[in-house]
Amino acid sequence: MKEALFIIVLVCCSLTAAAQRQVLKGKVTSAFEDTGGVYVINRKTEADATTDAQGYFTLPARTGDTLVFASERFEKFRCVVTDEDMLHSLRVMLKPKVQELKELVINDYSHINEESLGLVPEGQKQYSPAERRLATASYSKMNPMGLDPVINWISGRTAMLKKAFEAEKKENIIMNIENIYNDEEIIAKFNIPPYYVKGFLYYAADNNYLADALKAGNKERIAFLMAGLAENYLKLLNDEK
Template sequence: MTKSIVCFLVAVISQNSWSQNQERTVINGKITSNTNDLEGVYVVNAQTETMTTTNASGAFSILAKPDDVLVFSSIQFKENRVLLTCENFTDLNFTVRMNLVMHQLQEVVIKRYDNINAVALGIVPSGQKSYTEAERKLRTATALDATANAGTMAGGSISADPLLNFLSGRTAMLKKEVEVEKKEFFMKLLERMFSLEHFVERLKIPAEYVKGFEYYAVENKQFTTILNSKNKTSTEFLMGELAVKYKEIIAGEGK
């Protein structure tokens, strides 16, 4: 008797389940958002707990019926629940809008790590000389290519480019560019270390002559060596001596 009751209940439950699934049909849709990363979003029928995921274009297909609730969820999107209507099943462009999860930072702390650089990361070999843009051009124009035709009886040849660059004056021009680049570098370094007020109020150089004094100072090899060491005290001391000489020069021009 007990076995008969159990078999009857199983049959009824199976019949109800089959009837419910028969009422549901496949609904096709697509999610949209402000991003192209639409793949892998979970689509769950809250009533049947069946699940699927969207493809690369955001499209999905799932078994459902009107009044079912589809739950859309993903790490990058806010959860969205959609109550299905009859119109959704006949809509060839059934789309669900997804909103991106925005993580607002309360504070951003920027730390300087002096030990992390191209050498420490293994990008540039240790001890390798670095070149500026002008220095690279000059090096390319004057470098001898001793590997050309390597392996021949002559044991290789030397590129004629350096000689041609020398004769055409290109080498001399590139050397001037390197010198100008160095002076510009020292000028910027000097202006970062000392303000305009320092030149005018401390060194007593008229404001209209400050730029001229900077050019005068970076022409001095001893000064640029000390300036490049970033020793502000030594730089300021020598700059004071140069300022005295420079003021004598502009005073003499005024006579």
């Protein structure tokens, strides 16, 4: 009788021990963000923990408990603890929340210019800053006194302004090329070494046919001319070696 009672008590103790929660170790990961500060809640017991800077946490749990992972930066996630989790550790990957941006409205103001505002007569040629300085220095019709062209010719200022105008024109051509091809595309499509991409752009900007194709927006001709210019540029590089 005593022996039977002892067995019953032993079984009860074993069941009680099995029912007690043990410390569950776990780690939270994410593909894009650090996972520190994530709340982990045991829905069964309301016990909670917070992940450390590396995403690790410990929490009393047992097989069958439901854990909830919550954070302002991640989508809420639930999982049920398994025997494997208790034996080793629990690994959870969270998905970052997708932040919806408010609608962005882009207004087109390209129709607003000096002419539409009545600042210059309709149909009058529009000058860039460099063109305006060059025209003022070179032509007396843009200078009522008529003296600047002579003074500038003597001082050499006109030549300097011509260089500035050509430099601005070349920069505009380079900017138009970069609007079509980024550095990676120039390297991949035209086999230009990364170190020489900027040099190639300046070389290509001197080609009048390419400038005309860019002005016309003819992408097929631009690609054809760029390929030919790249081939010539690479030959020049090889000749210099």
